Each structure stands twice: as structure tokens, then as C-alpha cells.
Amino acid sequence: MSTTVDKIKEIELEMARTQKNKATSYHLGQLKAKLAKLKRELLTPSGGGGGGGQGFDVARTGVASVGFIGFPSVGKSTLLSLLTGTHSEAAAYEFTTLTTVPGCVVYNGAKIQMLDLPGIIAGAKDGKGRGRQVIAVAKNCHLIFIVLDVLKPLTDKKIIESELEGFGIRINKEPPNIVFKKKEKGGINITSTQPLTHLEPDEIRAVLTEYRINSADIAFRCDATIDDLIDVIEEKNRKYIPVIYALNKIDGITIEELDLLYRIPNSVPISSEKGWNIDDLLQMMWDKLALKRVYTKPKGKQPDYNEPVVLRAANSTVEDFCKAIHKSILDSFKHAIVYGKSVKHQPQRVGLSHVLEDEDVVTIVKK
Ligand SMILES: Nc1nc2c(ncn2[C@@H]2O[C@H](COP(=O)(O)OP(=O)(O)OP(=O)(O)O)[C@@H](O)[C@H]2O)c(=O)[nH]1
Ligand SMILES: [K+]
């Protein structure tokens, strides 16, 4: 019997053999949906085992976590030790790191957990090595550092990206703007706010049939591809995670070579060994995490700028702020007085649902 990995290979071959045109669009759509389903099967324990990250995940601390993904010996552990002061064994041989090693960085008053991970190899997503467990840990991080050795071919970048993709991780990408509502009856109803230049009706039909979806409202609000539609149907298995490419070992290249590296989007050239350009890496990390520092100002006193309450952008209302300090505050909450970017008037009185911005100053007024 052929394994899931074999089946995936077969479909990929078949797709490569099939020319893309109107006549083949139903067939191609069907293949894509089959492929997505097989890949999911591969990642759930019943369909081949190894998912879930058992034995590799660690207790999460801090307001956000950053996972380090890369081939062996690119310098992940050297970077962790440098950033966090936590020692993670580094050596010139491959697979020095065998498990997750957590460390912590305090940046702009925010505690951020860093997770050094074992190296992965090409084919990790198909079950080679412990790559699946490693990537499963990264899938639960708020940010991923893809660590690359600049002395190695840059094609490594593509390989790692496709490993993460195959695991349902979408890097530096927003979820496709497609509203998908499954229904009990009523058939398929498709609307779009703009022309769909990448999609054939047959392709959509094939995918829906493959997923046994007979009734649904689908509203396209972007010029989506069939992969976007599949991502929306497979929503539960997708994670949209920002990535920074940490281009390590720049101490071994020339200035001219370094200039070329600066053209790669979302990347920071660094030397973990020499500690070069680490400030830039942390600054980009801060930007990608999109955290908000909110300062408390006790009534009639100066704000406390030493210890911000750090909130994630998705959870940054006054209510989230109160909860982050102590749940009981909500019981006696009357209103909040806010100074900063989130308000028009300085200061302004707001309620629990008000969304705070980075560096706002807040006074809670109690009943
Ligand atoms: N020249 C140079 N060497 C580095 C740099 N960073 C790490 N190294 C060296 O690269 C080798 C591998 O470093 P590690 O930190 O063990 O790499 P790793 O990615 O954690 O490796 P695994 O745990 O085996 O996957 C060691 O010999 C390090 O001294 C760097 O910035 N420049
Ligand atoms: K190593």
C-alpha cells in the first residue's frame, strides 16, 4: 500500500505533467484539494503520526514567543546564547541541539521568549528526522526566525520556506480576504468584489466537490488563487506567522556580498559569533510582533515608564489592559483616562472597549 508521502509525490508529479488551461482546470483544482487533504493527514497523528510536537514543546512564558528554524549548524544556538544569555550548546558538528532550548529577552520592557530548536533537513514535513515535531513548535510561535548561513547556497531559503508551507504555515502573509460560510442547503453562491483573474469556475467547483461542500456562500474580496480558497477551507490547519530571515555568519563575507544580502526582504544580516547587527534584528523583531506598551498613571502621579503593560495588537482594549493588571479591576471599573495615539483629545475619557495604541498612558478611574 502506498504511504501518504507516496500519494503526495504522485499528485505533485501529475500536477507537473498537466498543462494549465480551461480544459484542465477542473482536474487541477481536484488535484490541489486532494494534495491539501493529504498534507493535513500527514500532520495529524492518526494519518501517519509525529504531529503535535510532543516532547519538544516547552511552557510558554512572556508576551510572545520566537522560534528559530534552520538547517543544522547555521548558528541558531549561538544566536540564542547571544540574545538571551541562556547557554545553548553550540558546536561545529550537525545536530548539536536535540531538543527545544528556551531563553528570554526583555526588549522595550516586554518579555519575549526565544526558542532554540534542533536543525531540520529537507523533507522534514514528510517525516524526515524530527522535523515535524520541530516545525510543530514553530507553528505555535508568534514569530519565526529562519536562520540561514550566508556561506551556504541561498536556495536553502526556498527549501525551508517550502517545509513551513507544507506544514500549513503561511509566512509574512495575511489570511486571504475570502468570506466562506458553509450552509445546510441552498447550493453554492459565489460573489466577488473584483474580477477573479486567477480562478476558473471549474477549479472552484472541483475543490468544493473534493471537500464535499454542496452549500456555501463564498464572497471573494481579493483576486484570489485556488490555493487561497483551499487555505480558507482548511482554515483550522493554517497559521499566518511573520518571519525574519536572520542571515548569519556575515563575518565570513565581503562588503560587496553583504550589499546583495540587504536586498532580501524581511531579512537582517548578522553575525551571532561577533554580535554584529543584533540591534537591527531586535528592532525588526519588535516591529513584526506589533506589541503595544501601555503605561499606567496612578491618579495625580507621574506615569510609570519603567514597567509597561505589554499587549498583543489583537487584544489591546482597555478591558485587556485591566485584565493584564488584575481581573478584579474590572469589578470596580468606572472609566479610563487616556493620553496618546489612540485618542483625539489629550486626555480623553474612554470605556472598556476602547482600543489602545503603543505608548498610551492610562489612568483607571474606579466606581
Ligand atoms: N563564522 C561564524 N561562525 C558562526 C557564527 N555563528 C555560529 N557559528 C559557528 O557555527 C557552528 C554551528 O553553530 P551552532 O550555534 O551550533 O549552530 P546550530 O544552528 O545551533 O546547529 P544545530 O544545533 O546542530 O542545528 C559553530 O561552530 C559556531 O561557532 C557566526 O556568526 N560566524
Ligand atoms: K551545530
Ligand SMILES: [Mg+2]
Ligand atoms: Mg543548535
